[in-house]
Amino acid sequence: MAIQVEFLESVPYFTGLSPAEIESMRRFIFEKTFERGEVILLEGEPAGVLFFVVSGVVKVFKTSAEGKEQILNLVRPGESFNDVPFFDDGPNPASAEAMGAVVLYGIRRSDFDAILRDYPQVTMNIIRVLAEQVRQLVSLVEDLSFRHVTGRVVKILLENAGDGAGPTQRLTQQEMAAMAGTAREVVARSLKVLEEEGVIRLERHRIVITDREALKEMVGAS
Amino acid sequence: MAEMPEIDQEKCNGCGLCITVCCCNMLVMVESVVTVVEQAECHQCTHWCTLCEDVCPTEAITCAFEVVIEER
Numbered sequence: 001m002a003i004q005v006e007f008l009e010s011v012p013y014f015t016g017l018s019p020a021e022i023e024s025m026r027r028f029i030f031e032k033t034f035e036r037g038e039v040i041l042l043e044g045e046p047a048g049v050l051f052f053v054v055s056g057v058v059k060v061f062k063t064s065a066e067g068k069e070q071i072l073n074l075v076r077p078g079e080s081f082n083d084v085p086f087f088d089d090g091p092n093p094a095s096a097e098a099m100g101a102v103v104l105y106g107i108r109r110s111d112f113d114a115i116l117r118d119y120p121q122v123t124m125n126i127i128r129v130l131a132e133q134v135r136q137l138v139s140l141v142e143d144l145s146f147r148h149v150t151g152r153v154v155k156i157l158l159e160n161a162g163d164g165a166g167p168t169q170r171l172t173q174q175e176m177a178a179m180a181g182t183a184r185e186v187v188a189r190s191l192k193v194l195e196e197e198g199v200i201r202l203e204r205h206r207i208v209i210t211d212r213e214a215l216k217e218m219v220g221a222s
Numbered sequence: 223m224a225e226m227p228e229i230d231q232e233k234c235n236g237c238g239l240c241i242t243v244c245c246c247n248m249l250v251m252v253e254s255v256v257t258v259v260e261q262a263e264c265h266q267c268t269h270w271c272t273l274c275e276d277v278c279p280t281e282a283i284t285c286a287f288e289v290v291i292e293e294r
């Protein structure tokens with residue numbers, strides 16, 4: 001499929017370039033498609049390609065030795081991923097997986113160097129993109145490091161729990177995140193931790209508290 | 223009708239990202255707004271996956287949970 005110049009114009013990396021300039025760099029770009037669940041990049045492997053999401057969503061995540069997953073970012077159309085290893089020549093710091101059918105545009109490092117030589121103003125765009133990514137990651141680090149999110153999630157669950165007999169307040173993970181003052185990804189992780197500890201059970205549409213006393217102790221300890 | 227994701231049509235910007243991640247094919251675009259269609263049977267999504275809520279850039283989709291205490 002032909003590379004769309006209109007799409008490239010919307011990519012922050014190429015802000016400020018004229019349509020003719022973007023047209024001239026189109027030859028460096030190639031397209032790749034992935035289906036739901038396909039792994040695009042593996043953590044630790046060598047990089048060398050920068051990807052832009054044209055359609056679909058890509059999940060960027062890290063996996064612990066125990067198999068626990070932490071989502072770092074959901075990459076949507078117009079956004080890039082794999083920027084860091086692309087520029088520092090190191091291995092991929094995280095894995096990436098297609099959340100549905102995904103179309104990507106890729107560019108190799110050697111070709112990107114040619115673009116930088118011809119259009120040095122692109123470097124300012126790169127700085128802005130990387131700065132925004134650093135800001136987002138700092139926010140996530142703050143959430144994961146300093147906030148006792150699990151305790152606050154437990155408190156929210158206890159405060160909103162019903163006995164199953166009457167109507168109960170329904171909560172989305174986004175709402176729980178807003179109440180706990182954290183990111184939705186961190187709430188999802190907290191719920192998984194609680195399920196692994198056997199104090200709740202995640203069912204379709206329901207969070208079942210299986211050990212209320214244990215949850216109360218967690219609130220007291222947090 | 224079974225429980226379905228709820229869509230705030232005023233917030234929906236019609237980007238369609240939710241449709242690309244829905245493994246149940248429950249979401250369709252109708253006149254630039256995402257709409258839920260009920261499937262006779264869900265084959266793949268064995269739990270409330272909430273991926274559509276995850277990816278929505280305008281928080282137009284919500285997948286709510288009921289919190290209940292199990293009687294022991």
